[in-house]
Structures are given as structure tokens and as C-alpha cells.
Amino acid sequence: MTETNSEESAMARWVSYRPEIKVLDCTIRDGGLMNDHVFDDQVVRAVYQACVDAGVDYMEIGYKDSRRLYSPSQFGPWKYCSEDDIRRIVGDNDTPLKLSAMADAEKSDYHEDILPREQSVLDMIRVATYIHQIPLALDMIKDAHDKGYETTVNLMAVSTAIERELDEALELLANSEVDTIYIVDSFGALYSEQVHYLADKYLKYAKAHGKRIGMHAHNNLQLAFASTIEAIIKGADMLDASMAGLGRGAGNCPIELLVGFLHNPKLRIRPILKCVQESIEPLRGKLKWGFDTSYMLTGFLNKHPLAAMNFNDGSDRGDIVKFYDMISEEE
DSSP states (O other), rough: OOHHHHHHHHHHHHHHOTOOOOOEEEEHHHGGGGGTOOHHHHHHHHHHHHHHTTTEEEEEEEEEOOTTTOOOOOOOTGGGGOOOHHHHTTTTSSSSOOOEEEETTTOOHHHHSSSOOOGOSSEEEEEEEOOGGGHHHHHHHHHHHHHEEEEEEEEGGGOOOHHHHEEEEHHHHHHHSOOEEEEEETTTTOOHHOOOHHHHHHHHOOOOOOEEEEEEEEETTSSSHHHHHHHHHOOOOOOEEGGGGGGTOOOOOOOOHHHHHHOOTTSHHHHHHHHHIIGGGHHHHHHSSOOOHHHHHHTTTOOTTTHHHHHSSTTTTTTTHHHHHHHHHHO
């Protein structure tokens, strides 16, 4: 290898390796949106063990949503993440891996269902909110922080946000107790220029208050991995990804791609590949996540993928012209 090539190789490693970057696996939480959070324990345990063995920083094991609003007769245990269910998988989690759960604004009985940190195996609570729910999200963040948890806020559907409202929301969040503010490409509609613009905006508010920003991308336009890289370049250091991209609709940034890119010596790809091969890919035929043309169309139109999910569950699945005509008429 020539000296020039050696320098270029070293530069490539330097660009993607920053020791402060943290990786969060959201396979079970986001993937649960494709099967009503009904996973065999074997699958959840396999993802957990892969995260431990691969050196992943966080695993998001599910939601902390309300049993009053979501009947346990219709949803699996990872919609609620009770302590008993989590401990059935991880015991006391005597590992470096940190565990998290997501609480949705207006969907969580967070005062009662989120225990004080010393009584829980969870380490972090992630609050998911739309801009109009920010006052409630601020209370949820404070509740989790006061109970001793690390906290993040996932500000959803940012691609549809009004600029002034987004600025007001970021100002409020930057002044809250939250540790990390996430850019969330809910509809998989963002391009690199938009990721750059949003990352700069988020960082302006976050850095002034000593907070981090994160990136959670969806793959409607096959840009989830690329968008995550763009966010890294701009300074994001909390990154969401999932095994084989398993997640709602078109899915998320595949964690195997992200781990390969980061060049972090503590991260190991083989345990992830083993989990993907043995536990995740066998689910694909039933769950049908991942890029397809219907999800591409909702991404182009900056629409929630639910219409595509419902279409793909029906008898017309594959008739992409019919789906295009249907959603075009709604414009």
C-alpha cells in the first residue's frame, strides 16, 4: 500500500469513528409495529444477546404504553414492557448493554407504569411526541428524569413540521431535562440536504444546553443508512438502527450496515449477522417489512406509511399502479 493510500484509509476510519457515538438497537420496539408487538421470547432473547455480544450501547425492548388504551388481548408484551416480562428475557442485565423503552405522548400511563429507576432493569426512557404534544412530552421527560433515567425525545414527523413551531419546540426541549433530542424521519422522506439543515438546527439548540442530538431514519426511499451517515457527519452521536432493518413499514437503518461503517473497535458484526440469519430473516415472509414501491410512494409524498401497510395487507398487494392512483387522488 502506498503512503497516499494509507493516509486515505486512515482518513476514512477517522471520519466515521468517534468514540462518543452511541448505537441503539430498536429492532423489537420498531419491529413490533409490524406484528402488534408479538414476538417469541426466543427472538427477543436472540436480539438481546446479539446486542450484548456485538458491543451495542443500547437496546430498546419495546413500548411503555397504556393497557387501558391498548388491550393485552390484542397486543403482545412488548407494547407494555412490564418488569416481569423484561426480566424474563434479560434477568438483571448484568452486562454493559443499557436497556430502554419508549413512552408515547397521550398513549402512556407514565406516572404509574414507569417505576423509579432503582426498581427497574431499564436505564433509559425515550419519549415519542409530535410537536403539538410538547407540553405533555415535557412532563413525561421530567417524570422519567426525576425517577433517575437517562432520557431522549423523539420528535416525530419532522418532515411535515412548520418551521416556527419546530423552533419553538426545540427551544422548549433544549431547556428541559432531556439528554438527547432526536431527528426522526418518520415517513422516510428526507434527503441529505434536509438532514444537514435539521441537524444544524437541532445542534444550535442542543449544544447551547449541553445536549446531544440523535438520528432515527426510515427506509422508504432507501436512504435510512445514508441519512444516518449524513447526521453523523453533522454531529449526531446517538444513532438508531435495527437487525436487518426490521421496523415499521419500510424499516429502519440496518444495524449491520451501521456497525460496519462506524469502525469502532468495540463493535463486532458477527453476532449481529448470526441473529439476522437465525432469528430475523425467518420473520420476513410474515412481517413483510422493508423497502418496496408502495412505501417508496408514501415517502415521495411525505405521508405516513400506514396507507401502504394497509394496502400491503390486502388482496391488492403488488398492484402498485392501483396504490399510486389511490394515494394520488388524495393529493
